[in-house]
Amino acid sequence: KKLNISHSQITRLYSRFHSLDKGENGALSREDFQRIPELAINPLGDRIINAFFPEGEDQVNFRGFMRTLAHFRPVEDNEKNKDLTSGEPLNSRTNKLHFAFQLYDLDRDDKISRDELLQVLRMMVGVNISDEQLGSIADRTIQEADTNGDMCISFSEFTKVLEKVDVEQKMSIRFLH
């Protein structure tokens, strides 16, 4: 119920989960995701797939699948002002930002080091930009974001950098029905 997805959307997602589950064992593996061509050509495809799998696990069941997708529910206006006593919903601005933060944070230690940033940048640009140029891009980014001088970007520093970005819109997926 915390996920706040409608019944028909759940049915649809289950149908999708089932069609991806080639092994028909009720869980998806990384290979199942990689079979989607549009995801396979996405430069950050592997990082996104990784976000579905909890630490150390190789299979994700339907519950986990939905939980991860719930981050991308649009934030309805009436929900923004609701008094949330049951905890923050998965699709809040903070949680959406956290999802994106984790795409950068390769070792899940809650900070983005220079090395991690470089690796992700390399994934996004392929072979088209030199090491030096990429290095200076990374340095500049960390310089602009880092406020406590530890040469890493923490989650709060990340949030501050992106405070003017319309995260709710950019990280939301709208169901047509």
Add this chain to the structure above:
Amino acid sequence: LFLSYLFPFDSLICMLLGISFTVWFTLLLVFIIVPAIFGVSFGIRRVYMKSLIKLFEWATLRMERGAKEKNQHLYKPYSNGIIAKEPVSLEQEIQEMRRGSAEPEFDMSDIFYFCRRGVESIVDDEVTKRFTAEELESWNLLTRSNYNFHHISTRLTALWGMGVLIRYGFLLPLRVTLAFTGVGLLVVLTSIVGLFPNGRMKNYLSDKVHLMCYRICVRALTAIITYHDSENKPKNGGICVANHTSPIDVIILASDGCYAMVGQVHGGLMGVIQRAMVKACPHIWFERSEVKDRHLVAKRLSDHVADESKLPILIFPEGTCINNTSVMMFKKGSFEIGCTVYPVAIKYDPRFGDAFWNSSKFGMVNYLLHMMSSWAIVCSVWYLPPMSRMEGEDAVQFANRVKAAIARKGGLADLLWDGGLKRGKVKEVFKEEQQKLYSKVLVGSSEDRSRS
């Protein structure tokens, strides 16, 4: 003593069996085989089709009523996508996010674009759904296509049960008989025609024999086909290309015109049929080893096409079966030969029976059983006007142009993705294209900076 009681029954049973067989075969002959020979139709199949449509509509209404009574919603499939996707390019979206003003070279928010696109494709992508059977809006009384089981009333269940009886008890044996007749006649008659000396007589007979046997096969599937624009039918010295949904496509096209088939040499029953067919008129069968050699394939095709007396070649450039909601990438081989191309669009009506062959899930026998126990196969065939390669157009562009025309006529989605993705992985080069695009966005902005 016991046996003597059986004897009179025995002969009675024999007589009854004999009579019913005779009646059965006479009916078969009069209503199906003779019309097939002459290419005429009694119109029985169309009446059958119309009554089936009325039945399906009633069944769907019943289910909707049942769902409303329970205050639930019926599961309705949407083949046009279930989530809203904006067709903006990478550059547009990232520039939007940067809001103009003092752009740094890289913004941490760039990742949102890739992230959202990635998750969108996990929820709904354009390619993987083309390799499974299309979902239907209304129920056609086949268990295999129902997603609303809990809304079925007793009346519907009874109807469904009757449907099962009719389909498996009556239609299936009838169709299997016809199929065997059709294939058997094809093998026997083409071998006989093969004994004739080459010449006009032989070609004439070969055409007639092929058409007749394919027409019997069409009736073996209860296929109801509507041909449009027959004035554009393929002529000798050309290549006919069509979108591919199932092996039945061949039977559908070949029952209305004569083609030279192309394919790999098979063993078993298929091999027997292939060897017989080639005796009557020249088809192009390749050995497994020859298929890899693209030059050899191209040469054999061009030689055939150059000979005006030989029939037009029938080719399916997608290379694999797609589920008839889209047309996927055409392999350029047949478009390099440089002759006239006759495009044909085939669209099946999925309400009566799904013709798509999911070859990774079902084998051939299983598939044929499915086909023969459906209500019917209903499809439309459009013969498009012939096309040739234009000046300055290469084979790939020509192939895409033909593909777009076929997709448009058949009402199918035109996709650039390769049908080979059914089994294989997507090529790395597409990911590299994405990376190149993004790099341009990064590097491009640094050029602006150096200017200021």
